[in-house]
Amino acid sequence: MTGADSPVDGVLAVAAIVLSLLVAAWALVAALRHRAPDRVQLIGLAGLELLLLGLAVAAGVALGGGERPGEPGAFFGYLVTLVCLPPLAAVLARMEPTRWGSAIVCAVCLVTPVVVVRLQQTWEVLGG
Amino acid sequence: MAEVETARPTRTNAGPGRLLIAVYLLFAIAATSRAGLQIATKFDQAPLAYLLSALAATVYIVAAVGLARAGHAGRRVALACCTVELVGVVGVGAFSLARPDLFPDETVWSGFGSGYGYIPLVLPILGLAWLWKTR
Numbered sequence: 480m481t482g483a484d485s486p487v488d489g490v491l492a493v494a495a496i497v498l499s500l501l502v503a504a505w506a507l508v509a510a511l512r513h514r515a516p517d518r519v520q521l522i523g524l525a526g527l528e529l530l531l532l533g534l535a536v537a538a539g540v541a542l543g544g545g546e547r548p549g550e551p552g553a554f555f556g557y558l559v560t561l562v563c564l565p566p567l568a569a570v571l572a573r574m575e576p577t578r579w580g581s582a583i584v585c586a587v588c589l590v591t592p593v594v595v596v597r598l599q600q601t602w603e604v605l606g607g
Numbered sequence: 608m609a610e611v612e613t614a615r616p617t618r619t620n621a622g623p624g625r626l627l628i629a630v631y632l633l634f635a636i637a638a639t640s641r642a643g644l645q646i647a648t649k650f651d652q653a654p655l656a657y658l659l660s661a662l663a664a665t666v667y668i669v670a671a672v673g674l675a676r677a678g679h680a681g682r683r684v685a686l687a688c689c690t691v692e693l694v695g696v697v698g699v700g701a702f703s704l705a706r707p708d709l710f711p712d713e714t715v716w717s718g719f720g721s722g723y724g725y726i727p728l729v730l731p732i733l734g735l736a737w738l739w740k741t742r
Contacts, residue, residue: 552648556640567632575625583629590633 485602486541487534492599495530496592502527503588509581516572516580524572524584527591528565534595535562538602554601561594619685619741620677627737630730631671637723638664638715645712653712659699663715663727666691670734686738692731696720700728 502523509517535558538548548554568587572580620628642660650657666688673684700719703710713722720727 552644556644560636560640567629571625571629575621577622579622579626582623582626586626586630587633 485599486537486546487595487602488599489537491530491533491537492595495527495534496595498523498527498530499588499591499595503585506581506585506588510578510585513578514581515576515578516584520572520581520584521569524565524569524588527588528562531562531565531591534558534598548602550601554598557594557598557601561591561598564591564594618677619674619682619738624674624737624741627730627733628671628674630726631667631674631734634715634723634727634730635664635667635671638667641715653710656710656712656714656717659695659716660714663692663695666695674734674737682738682742685734689731689734689738692727693735696727696731 502520505523506516506520509515509520538554538558564587568584571583571587574580575583618624638660642657642664645653645657645660670685670688670692673681673686673688675681676684696716696719699710699714699716703714703717710717715723715727719725
């Protein structure tokens with residue numbers, strides 16, 4: 480994280496976005512092929528969750544170091560939502576062992592990168 | 608005859624319906640936290656917009672519950688919510704373009720939901736289509 484002050488704007492965030500999009504693409508293919516969520520999707524969601532938790536830890540460390548997000552309320556809202564997304568997708572996917580389960584994984588994994596970007600924006604906005 | 612009736616139960620909470628519920632849940636979370644934050648921190652700036660956000664949030668939650676519970680009551684609730692949403696997103700969308708001064712801050716429904724990839728506009732239509740299909 481050279482140069483950038485934001486703890487949520489580094490390798491971890493990029494990796495989370497890329498992995499999320501890869502899982503979304505994989506799940507989309509599965510849905511189009513009438514396949515229920517497979518191991519790859521669940522492992523992908525688990526990996527995504529680890530990256531997002533890493534992001535949360537990085538944010539926690541930065542906060543411990545005295546740094547503050549631009550919009551604290553929104554930042555924590557997005558952070559909590561973010562780490563809940565992969566488990567939500569996994570639970571719903573297991574409830575629906577059909578192609579639509581894969582479609583749910585795809586939808587959630589398309590939303591996740593958006594939330595990561597919003598998280599970064601709420602850290603950066605400084606006082607207006 | 609009776610067999611045919613039971614062979615196609617009116618289940619709104621399986622298959623594509625579950626995907627719909629998932630997206631409704633995501634919007635319920637997004638709209639609720641956004642409205643909650645806006646009302647808690649800067650209600651004076653745009654009371655109308657924030658109250659509309661709160662209304663939208665409530666409608667998304669109730670719609671998700673209605674779809675998830677299936678059954679006749681659930682269907683009726685979901686039908687009402689999808690209708691309110693469609694009217695809301697079209698009405699607020701048109702209004703926010705015609706009278707932007709009334710909406711100094713964005714709501715989920717401003718500009719026909721353009722801030723959310725127009726999903727708020729598509730969602731009630733999909734919801735109504737799904738209710739129609741499982742009727």
